[in-house]
Amino acid sequence: MRIAKSFLYVLGLPALLVLIWWLSTLGATSFFVPTPGTLASTFAKTWFGDRIFTDVLPSILRLLAGVSAAIILGILAGLLIGSIPWLRALTEPVLEFFRAVPPPVLVPVLMLLMGISDSMKVVVIISGCIWPVLLNTIEGVRAIDGVLSDSAHTYGIGGWARVRYLVLPSAGPQILAGVRQCLSIGLILMVISEMFASSSGLGFTIVQFQRSFAVPEMWSGIVILGLIGVAMSFIFQFTERRILRWYYGLREVENAV
Amino acid sequence: MTKRTLGLAGILGFLLTWELIPRLGLVEARFLPPASEVLAALAVDFQLTAFWAAVGETLLAWVLGLAAAVLLAVAAGFVVGSSHFLRRFTNSTVEFLRPIPSVALIPLAVLLFGVKIESSLMLIIYASFWQIFIQVLYGVADVDNVAMQTARSFGLRTVARVRYVVFPTALPYLMTGVRLAASVALILAITAELVIGSPGLGREIALAQSGGAISGMYALIVATGLIGVLINLLMRFIERKTLSWHSSIRSEVIV
Numbered sequence: 326m327r328i329a330k331s332f333l334y335v336l337g338l339p340a341l342l343v344l345i346w347w348l349s350t351l352g353a354t355s356f357f358v359p360t361p362g363t364l365a366s367t368f369a370k371t372w373f374g375d376r377i378f379t380d381v382l383p384s385i386l387r388l389l390a391g392v393s394a395a396i397i398l399g400i401l402a403g404l405l406i407g408s409i410p411w412l413r414a415l416t417e418p419v420l421e422f423f424r425a426v427p428p429p430v431l432v433p434v435l436m437l438l439m440g441i442s443d444s445m446k447v448v449v450i451i452s453g454c455i456w457p458v459l460l461n462t463i464e465g466v467r468a469i470d471g472v473l474s475d476s477a478h479t480y481g482i483g484g485w486a487r488v489r490y491l492v493l494p495s496a497g498p499q500i501l502a503g504v505r506q507c508l509s510i511g512l513i514l515m516v517i518s519e520m521f522a523s524s525s526g527l528g529f530t531i532v533q534f535q536r537s538f539a540v541p542e543m544w545s546g547i548v549i550l551g552l553i554g555v556a557m558s559f560i561f562q563f564t565e566r567r568i569l570r571w572y573y574g575l576r577e578v579e580n581a582v
Numbered sequence: 583m584t585k586r587t588l589g590l591a592g593i594l595g596f597l598l599t600w601e602l603i604p605r606l607g608l609v610e611a612r613f614l615p616p617a618s619e620v621l622a623a624l625a626v627d628f629q630l631t632a633f634w635a636a637v638g639e640t641l642l643a644w645v646l647g648l649a650a651a652v653l654l655a656v657a658a659g660f661v662v663g664s665s666h667f668l669r670r671f672t673n674s675t676v677e678f679l680r681p682i683p684s685v686a687l688i689p690l691a692v693l694l695f696g697v698k699i700e701s702s703l704m705l706i707i708y709a710s711f712w713q714i715f716i717q718v719l720y721g722v723a724d725v726d727n728v729a730m731q732t733a734r735s736f737g738l739r740t741v742a743r744v745r746y747v748v749f750p751t752a753l754p755y756l757m758t759g760v761r762l763a764a765s766v767a768l769i770l771a772i773t774a775e776l777v778i779g780s781p782g783l784g785r786e787i788a789l790a791q792s793g794g795a796i797s798g799m800y801a802l803i804v805a806t807g808l809i810g811v812l813i814n815l816l817m818r819f820i821e822r823k824t825l826s827w828h829s830s831i832r833s834e835v836i837v
Contacts, residue, residue, distance in 0.1 A: 334670045334671060334673070334674070335673075335674045336674070337671055338671055338672055338674065338675045339674060339675055339678070342675070411588060414585045414588035414589055414592075415588045415589065415591060415592040415595070416592050417589055417592070418589040418590075418592055418593050419592050419593055419596045421811060421814070422807050422808075422810075422811055423807070424810075425765070425807050425808075425809075425810025425811040425813075425814055426803065426806060426807035426810060427768055427769040427772040427773065427806055427810060428769065429769065429772060429773040429776055429777070429784075430772060430776065430784070430787055430802075430803045430806055432776070433776075433787060433788065433791040433799065434799075434800070434803065436791075437613045437614075437791070437796065438609065438613050438614065509681070509683065512683045513683050513684070513685050513769075513773070516683060516685045516686065516688075517685055517773060517776075517777060520685075520688070520777055521777070528685075531686070531689050532688075532689060534689070535689035535690075535692060535693060540693070543689050543690070543693075544690075546686070546689070547682075547686045547687065547689070547690065550682065550683055550685075550686035551678075551679075551681075551682035551683075551686060554681035554682050554683050554686075555677075555678055555681050555682070557681065558677075558680075558681040
């Protein structure tokens with residue numbers, strides 16, 4: 326009974342919305358809105374075929390390469406800048422400026438500097454995604470508890486052990502908040518870099534459908550981008566829970582008091 | 583040395599590096615003009631009406647989109663957040679719709695609205711709505727039970743309870759959401775102009791790039807960065823003003 330109830334909660338609204346959508350497109354033949362049936366069959370026809378290998382997978386690989394490089398670089402640079410006060414003061418205004426630049430404007434710049442290639446798209450993703458990770462890591466490293474830091478010092482914990490057991494765990498929640506932002510910016514930049522300058526990839530294909538007025542195909546492209554976004558957010562939430570298990574446990578204890 | 587002079591030194595160092603890279607021929611000057619040239623182009627831009635008109639278009643889309651998103655998200659957030667049933671009922675749908683990248687809607691916006699401000703607005707509202715909505719949900723759920731029951735036993739009606747108990751609890755969350763949404767809205771405003779071609783700074787950047795006005799393009803990019811910094815400062819200021827009573831802000835002032 327309980328399972329059935331939670332099942333109803335999860336599927337109730339989506340089912341209701343699809344039903345409304347189906348009913349409202351039943352008689353009408355609107356050019357812009359396909360019926361659920363058309364969309365589903367177009368989706369299968371459009372994406373389950375060669376497209377997976379020519380467009381979807383390359384896009385996802387570029388996204389993964391860019392995002393993981395941005396996360397690694399951001400955390401490394403953040404650890405360095407965050408632990409040296411004068412370096413932090415020196416770089417802070419410049420970094421604030423770079424964070425404030427809307428990342429999509431980097432696409433035309435990097436097109437000029439690097440030409441149109443796969444590596445340019447990866448660099449676009451890196452240069453847009455790195456800022457939230459970098460700035461959050463700096464902030465996380467700066468806000469390490471003074472007592473913990475002093476205790477580690479007194480016990481003679483330094484170098485790599487200090488980073489591994491003190492700095493990374495206490496900056497962890499902040500860093501992961503940055504990673505979450507980084508993922509959604511990465512997806513946006515992947516699509517935009519392909520819309521601008523490409524002959525393959527998801528962004529290119531979707532714009533191509535729109536320009537040739539293949540409306541159901543265009544909708545199916547929107548759906549697949551949505552699915553990628555949802556999948557990424559699920560994977561992220563799962564990893565975050567694993568990495569920060571101690572943190573959530575601690576918060577529960579604190580809240581219970 | 584104080585923090586401020588170090589920061590200034592950092593900016594100068596950055597500009598100097600930028601100046602030297604093309605001057606020493608590491609990157610060709612026609613791809614990356616020296617900083618002095620770009621700043622000169624920016625200074626010229628500052629005197630042009632066309633530049634300020636483009637800035638105005640971008641900021642107009644930003645303000646309208648953000649305001650609409652705030653209104654929608656606050657209304658929806660308060661209604662959904664205050665009912666346990668609605669929160670559970672909508673949860674799966676919200677979790678599904680939220681991560682959809684708003685750029686996926688670009689083709690749809692083009693089909694529906696063409697190269698007008700409406701297509702920017704559609705993207706901005708969609709992207710900012712979720713940022714604020716989620717924060718409002720957290721905020722409304724965070725209401726203290728004792729405070730709520732006290733208000734109830736003092737005979738406060740629903741409207742008064744929302745005004746004096748729920749709203750102050752949710753306000754810090756709301757402000758966080760608005761601050762995040764403000765920078766997202768700017769990103770989407772520029773993106774829409776750049777990719778779709780609706781009027782504003784983004785379109786000017788695309789035009790400058792295809793017209794080969796490279797230092798002009800860099801100048802416009804620097805201008806978008808400056809707008810971003812100003813928006814961040816403005817949002818932090820508003821947050822500080824509206825939450826001056828809240829402990830997270832007050833403790834900063836005292837210490």
